[in-house]
Amino acid sequence: MERREVAAVLAYIGRLDSRTIRTDPGEARDQLAQWHELLHDVPFATDHGWDVRDAIRAHVLDTPYSILPVDVARKWRMYRRDRLDRHTDPTPTADPDDPAAWRAELLGTRQAVAIGTAAPSTHRQLTSGGPHLGVEDRLRAIGSCVPPTISTALAPYRPARAAREAAVAAGQPDALSVRCQWCHAREGEPCRSRRVGPDGRARGNAPRPTPHPTRLDLAAAELTRQGAA
Known part of the structure; x- marks a missing residue:
């Protein structure tokens, strides 16, 4: 977040918890600098589920303690970790014989998922359509998922x-x-x-x-x- 976004975050927190409001100009300046130092790499909002206001509101509802910048940073790290845990690297479109381009595209995709600008890519095998067209015909011909010869061999x-x-x-x-x-x-x-x-x-x-x-x-x-x- 930029400094103006951090300032907007502090104003939003002040509306929810007046204990965080600093009326002295020097204290307000130091507070803004501290929050910006810890949240400069945390986005204000993304297209895939992250909004710093949701994290702040959840903290105010869940705990009686005033929110600190590290609380927001930790929630962002948890958000990133969850997205990367659900991500499966898709095959890059770059030439496999070009290791540098292959690695750059792979890392770029992971970074996009981590910062919330792209959705996690799940296993295509688990999210694709139904079975192969020839599977149903073969099952009708055999009558079972296990052929009779295999069942006979497994009987003992x-x-x-x-x-x-x-x-x-x-x-x-x-x-x-x-x-x-x-x-x-x-x-x-x-x-x-x-x-x-x-x-x-x-x-x-x-x-x-x-x-x-x-x-x-x-x-x-x-x-x-x-x-x-």
Whole structure:
């Protein structure tokens, strides 16, 4: 900020907190010099969310202490740090074979984001449109995100999942679609073998490759209810 902008900031603070007002010309001059020394690299406002008046108003509302120039400078540093943390360097348009131009454009973009004249650039992969045009056609042809050959190869390493898929393919009820009343396994989780010790506490909690019979009965009843509906 320039000196005239700092003077405007001090006048704004004086309207919100009269304790900061200096009536003596010498004290007012020293106050202006101090604030300008600490805030000369802090902008008055930017196009992307920073306004020094918002920082001042938040301080007056949040604390009973008079605002100091370091309070404003710290809020500006926090603003810059947050913007840079959300920024992902876009690929420069400069020639990659010209390292100086490449680096200059990269640093220039970061500086523009830091001072608030440009918005942070996020990951394009996360902000682009939907999936590739060929993905939906391929999913319709395969029928699943995981091809059948891959599911067959993974079956020995996930027996509960394999048994569930086989049951659904055969038209049988999906036991994992309901909660087990025996071991209290939630929907989508395999049943667990729980041994009860002499003190009445569970001694084992290993996952079972097959669901409990009561869970199968509940799943069958739910499937029948859905069919009747």
